[in-house]
Amino acid sequence: NAGVTQTPKFQVLKTGQSMTLQCAQDMNHEYMSWYRQDPGMGLRLIHYSVGAGITDQGEVPNGYNVSRSTTEDFPLRLLSAAPSQTSVYFCASSPGLAVYEQYFGPGTRLTVT
Amino acid sequence: AQKVTQAQTEISVVEKEDVTLDCVYETRDTTYYLFWYKQPPSGELVFLIRRNSFDEQNEISGRYSWNFQKSTSSFNFTITASQVVDSAVYFCALKTSNTGKLIFGQGTTLQVKP
Numbered sequence: 001n002a003g004v005t006q007t008p009k010f011q012v013l014k015t016g017q018s019m020t021l022q023c024a025q026d027m028n029h030e031y032m033s034w035y036r037q038d039p040g041m042g043l044r045l046i047h048y049s050v051g052a053g054i055t056d057q058g059e060v061p062n063g064y065n066v067s068r069s070t071t072e073d074f075p076l077r078l079l080s081a082a083p084s085q086t087s088v089y090f091c092a093s094s095p096g097l098a099v100y101e102q103y104f105g106p107g108t109r110l111t112v113t
Numbered sequence: 114a115q116k117v118t119q120a121q122t123e124i125s126v127v128e129k130e131d132v133t134l135d136c137v138y139e140t141r142d143t144t145y146y147l148f149w150y151k152q153p154p155s156g157e158l159v160f161l162i163r164r165n166s167f168d169e170q171n172e173i174s175g176r177y178s179w180n181f182q183k184s185t186s187s188f189n190f191t192i193t194a195s196q197v198v199d200s201a202v203y204f205c206a207l208k209t210s211n212t213g214k215l216i217f218g219q220g221t222t223l224q225v226k227p
Contacts, residue, residue, distance in 0.1 A: 028164075031213060033215070035217075040122070040219055040220075041219060042117075042119075042204060042217035042218055042219045042220050043204065043215075043217040044217070045214055045215065045216075046216065048213075050213070051158065058214065067224075088156070092158075092215075096213075097210070097213030099146060099163075099165070099210075101148060101160045101163050102160075102215055103160070104150075104157065104158035106156065106157050107156055108156070
């Protein structure tokens, strides 16, 4: 099992550019989410999805879009990159909502110059 | 509002010392779930434990143990006889049953010196 995969591992963008961070899971998990990790702030929830076709905002959604057309994939789109979006991004999935632990992907390190 | 506080930003110990990582949480929900994750220098997030709000039994797994006290809203993590491989950032997290969102503390960086 591949688990949760993320691409790319590293990315450098210029201010104003757009890009999509890819996330896929092969565990048939209904719940998927995106977090960003910044020094001293832990992980903060950007967007999440409780199933195909259903998405909602987390704690820090501004500047990001998501969609969930399939159970397996949950891409994160940066519409117009800003230096404040320099961070490490983690995708996670779990079989359901509360009781289950989340399985994390390896992360994408994004730098916006 | 839900919140997780890990007051210890960094801890440094010498190998074989015991170390306790503190975690204090806030929630008004009666049903919730607490988690600990480890992030080694390689960067991935590794799940360590989950504890339900209705189960205050402490847990031991090898050198790791967890103390859950609802009276003080704490879920502390102790490593006995620490090893260099325990060096990592450790995150405590809270999830409530009605949202499913995982709320992380700021993390504690543990350095174990040989």
